[in-house]
Amino acid sequence: MKPLVFLLAACSLVATVEAKQNNKGGNKAAEAAKAKQKAEQEARDKKRLAVKAVLDAKDTNQDGSLTRDEYLVGEADADAAGKKFDQYNKNHDRYLSKDEIEAMLGL
Numbered sequence: 001m002k003p004l005v006f007l008l009a010a011c012s013l014v015a016t017v018e019a020k021q022n023n024k025g026g027n028k029a030a031e032a033a034k035a036k037q038k039a040e041q042e043a044r045d046k047k048r049l050a051v052k053a054v055l056d057a058k059d060t061n062q063d064g065s066l067t068r069d070e071y072l073v074g075e076a077d078a079d080a081a082g083k084k085f086d087q088y089n090k091n092h093d094r095y096l097s098k099d100e101i102e103a104m105l106g107l
Contacts, residue, residue, distance in 0.1 A: 047107045051098050054105070065095040 055062075058070050068085050075081035088104040089096055096104065 047102055047105075050105050050107055051101050054101050055098075065097050066101065067095055071096060 055064065055066070058066055058073060060070055060073075066085075068082065071085050072078050072081050084104065085096065088100050090100060090103075091097075
């Protein structure tokens with residue numbers, strides 16, 4: 001009878017240890033997912049702040065986009081800046097949208 005009780009106790013202990021190890025693995029996965037979400041949020045914030053800085057500096061009418069004239073103000077080489085504006089104005093609407101500014105900044 002004693003060996004049977006000992007065997008049951010040992011099995012119970014092993015099951016408890018395995019359950020704790022599995023739970024730790026689940027926590028690691030949850031922690032990794034949280035870390036990934038945090039990194040993605042930080043990347044989005046970085047992009048948003050970089051675009052905001054450009055718009056704050058150049059968007060004189062504060063419409064959330066840049067016209068060619070707004071973009072060229074203060075640029076040392078107007079020809080190069082004009083070519084860069086044209087390169088990133090993908091839809092040729094004569095405005096740089098936030099997405100186009102983001103692409104221009106390499107974000």
